[in-house]
Amino acid sequence: MNALEKKTAAGPIVEARNVSLSFGSVKALQDVSVTVAPGEITALVGDNGAGKSTLVRCFSGVHRPQSGEVLLDGRPVAFSSPEAARSAGIETVHQNLALVEDLTVWQNLFLNRELTRFGMLDRRRMKAEAQKMVSELAVNVPEVTSRVRRLSGGQRQAVSICRAAGFSSRLVIMDEPTAALGVQETARVEELILRLRDEGHAVLLISHNFDQVVRLSQQVWVMRAGRCVAGRRTDATTGQEIVGLITGAIAA
Amino acid sequence: MSTAATGTPAGPTASKATPPANRGGAGHAVASRLRDVGFWADWAALVGLIVLVAVFTALEPSFLSSGNVTGMLSASAALVILAVAQTFVVATAGIDLSIASVTTLGIVVLGQLYAGGQSLGVAFAGAVLAGLLAGLLNGFLVAKAGITDFVVTLGMLSAASGLALVLSDGQPVTVTESFFFDISLDGPVEMVTWIVVIAAVIAVVAHVVLFHTRFGTHVLATGGSPEAATATGISTARVKVAVYAVAGLLAGIAAIIIVARLGSTPPAANTAYLLNSVAAVVLGGVSLFGGKASILGPVFGALLLTVLLNGLTTLGVSQYYQPLSVGVVVVAAAFLMRFQK
Ligand SMILES: Nc1ncnc2c1ncn2[C@@H]1O[C@H](COP(=O)(O)OP(=O)(O)OP(=O)(O)O)[C@@H](O)[C@H]1O
Numbered sequence: 313m314n315a316l317e318k319k320t321a322a323g324p325i326v327e328a329r330n331v332s333l334s335f336g337s338v339k340a341l342q343d344v345s346v347t348v349a350p351g352e353i354t355a356l357v358g359d360n361g362a363g364k365s366t367l368v369r370c371f372s373g374v375h376r377p378q379s380g381e382v383l384l385d386g387r388p389v390a391f392s393s394p395e396a397a398r399s400a401g402i403e404t405v406h407q408n409l410a411l412v413e414d415l416t417v418w419q420n421l422f423l424n425r426e427l428t429r430f431g432m433l434d435r436r437r438m439k440a441e442a443q444k445m446v447s448e449l450a451v452n453v454p455e456v457t458s459r460v461r462r463l464s465g466g467q468r469q470a471v472s473i474c475r476a477a478g479f480s481s482r483l484v485i486m487d488e489p490t491a492a493l494g495v496q497e498t499a500r501v502e503e504l505i506l507r508l509r510d511e512g513h514a515v516l517l518i519s520h521n522f523d524q525v526v527r528l529s530q531q532v533w534v535m536r537a538g539r540c541v542a543g544r545r546t547d548a549t550t551g552q553e554i555v556g557l558i559t560g561a562i563a564a
Numbered sequence: 565m566s567t568a569a570t571g572t573p574a575g576p577t578a579s580k581a582t583p584p585a586n587r588g589g590a591g592h593a594v595a596s597r598l599r600d601v602g603f604w605a606d607w608a609a610l611v612g613l614i615v616l617v618a619v620f621t622a623l624e625p626s627f628l629s630s631g632n633v634t635g636m637l638s639a640s641a642a643l644v645i646l647a648v649a650q651t652f653v654v655a656t657a658g659i660d661l662s663i664a665s666v667t668t669l670g671i672v673v674l675g676q677l678y679a680g681g682q683s684l685g686v687a688f689a690g691a692v693l694a695g696l697l698a699g700l701l702n703g704f705l706v707a708k709a710g711i712t713d714f715v716v717t718l719g720m721l722s723a724a725s726g727l728a729l730v731l732s733d734g735q736p737v738t739v740t741e742s743f744f745f746d747i748s749l750d751g752p753v754e755m756v757t758w759i760v761v762i763a764a765v766i767a768v769v770a771h772v773v774l775f776h777t778r779f780g781t782h783v784l785a786t787g788g789s790p791e792a793a794t795a796t797g798i799s800t801a802r803v804k805v806a807v808y809a810v811a812g813l814l815a816g817i818a819a820i821i822i823v824a825r826l827g828s829t830p831p832a833a834n835t836a837y838l839l840n841s842v843a844a845v846v847l848g849g850v851s852l853f854g855g856k857a858s859i860l861g862p863v864f865g866a867l868l869l870t871v872l873l874n875g876l877t878t879l880g881v882s883q884y885y886q887p888l889s890v891g892v893v894v895v896a897a898a899f900l901m902r903f904q905k
């Protein structure tokens with residue numbers, strides 16, 4: 313992972329340029345162009361089915377655009393798999409929580425990033441480091457040896473976020489990370505998002521919570537029915553304007 | 565034990581929920597575990613094995629004679645290996661219906677090479693290679709061609725047993741080699757023959773692979789949640805090819821052990837090995853939906869089935885009741901699994 317070395321000064325870390333993607337007759341993305349700047353929290357908003365998750369899945373290697381391109385540090389990339397995106401430093405907290413229920417917390421945290429010694433799993437070290445990762449998030453997470461099946465929705469979310477934040481990623485994508493969380497957990501996750509940014513990660517945040525978007529982000533992209541209809545600097549917009557852009561009451 | 569889930573603010577240390585059972589001392593903990601039906605589901609095969617041995621010994625004291633124990637352990641060796649093989653496939657939420665036929669293919673390849681004047685080593689290698697190739701083909705068809713495991717391995721069941729009949733022309737080959745007597749009758753210690761040692765070594769290696777290597781974790785992740793595995797970058801297709809290949813390879817090894825015990829190479833597939841391998845896996849508490857597995861469980865399951873059949877024979881129960889009894893035991897075990905943790 314040489315992800316952290318090549319940090320270009322000004323340009324976006326990740327960019328979608330005229331990306332289109334259809335599932336059969338459903339045009340999930342049409343000619344979408346957005347940028348994610350380094351060191352910033354970029355928000356992606358839009359109604360249900362607007363195409364937000366589909367767009368970020370193009371960044372995390374799950375989908376490949378049918379036309380248009382994804383650029384990493386200004387260079388076109390075609391992630392052939394989620395592994396390729398992860399090795400390039402893009403970690404994702406998926407909306408549907410990509411955790412394996414029958415595995416333990418520490419196994420999930422280190423899934424496909426297992427530490428080994430002499431070819432064997434270094435279970436002790438993974439457990440210890442998992443404990444560290446989890447306690448840094450300081451959300452109510454039970455022991456790292458418990459199975460994910462026994463965790464509450466919020467606890468699972470915390471584990472997903474831990475995993476995404478844990479591996480010296482350059483860009484952390486979070487697809488509605490606080491949707492299932494209580495008040496306290498939401499506050500902690502928001503703290504974590506800010507901390508990730510302060511530590512130099514770029515964050516791409518999907519959220520339906522406009523207060524949260526205004527509180528955390530520096531840039532907002534608005535999607536409607538598969539198109540990116542507007543982009544605003546957060547300090548130059550308001551919650552009302554964003555709502556108007558999402559519903560189409562305000563023309564972009 | 566989800567006391568930490570109630571939303572009260574708790575630091576990392578306070579959030580380490582202690583199961584209430586641990587507070588009442590060891591005796592209390594044991595008692596509460598024994599009341600937990602999930603515990604019995606997890607250890608169904610071992611408990612069933614102990615109960616069966618106790619019952620058969622009570623009814624027929626010679627059941628535990630050294631000769632009979634030696635025989636039962638040797639008889640279980642091939643099934644233990646096939647149960648381990650099936651476990652890897654089932655852990656990915658697949659199933660290998662071709663396992664007994666591929667074993668027979670291995671047996672026949674061994675026999676034909678031997679009859680053709682090849683050395684025993686070459687004949688063994690041929691059996692293992694035949695199993696491996698059949699397994700790889702299964703894996704590619706399931707993972708890359710996207711055909712359902714059930715259909716692929718059902719096709720292989722037919723194809724492999726057909727090929728075995730074609731290659732052997734339906735005739736068994738008698739293999740009289742002192743080496744076979746050495747491994748199937750002698751052993752390092754009393755009652756344990758070398759083929760039992762081979763099966764035990766395979767089980768231990770399988771356990772290490774499943775629980776102490778990256779590959780094993782990826783097998784469980786592939787079975788537990790293919791989406792999650794894929795999202796973290798695991799190639800579930802590659803994992804699937806690998807588990808079917810492992811199953812085929814182990815079927816080839818089981819073929820050698822069966823020939824060693826029989827001294828000949830029967831060309832007709834022994835379908836009991838298919839049913840019993842799946843039965844052992846179910847008895848061992850492995851989820852047919854994938855993601856949850858153990859090696860020890862299916863090994864005990866295989867031993868239990870062998871003991872069951874041997875015990876019924878010892879008691880003079882008609883052969884015809886044996887499949888019936890296996891069916892009852894397996895369905896009962898599957899019922900118990902519903903209470904699994
Ligand atoms: N794998 C898929 N197969 C078929 N259609 C899909 C698939 N994924 C998404 N879609 C469709 O693409 C459109 C965009 O979906 P997407 O999940 O990106 O929306 P979203 O903006 O994330 O919505 P939400 O806020 O509800 O999460 C929807 O119409 C959805 O039905």
Ligand SMILES: [Mg+2]
Nearest residue numbers: 364365407487
């Ligand atoms: Mg979504």
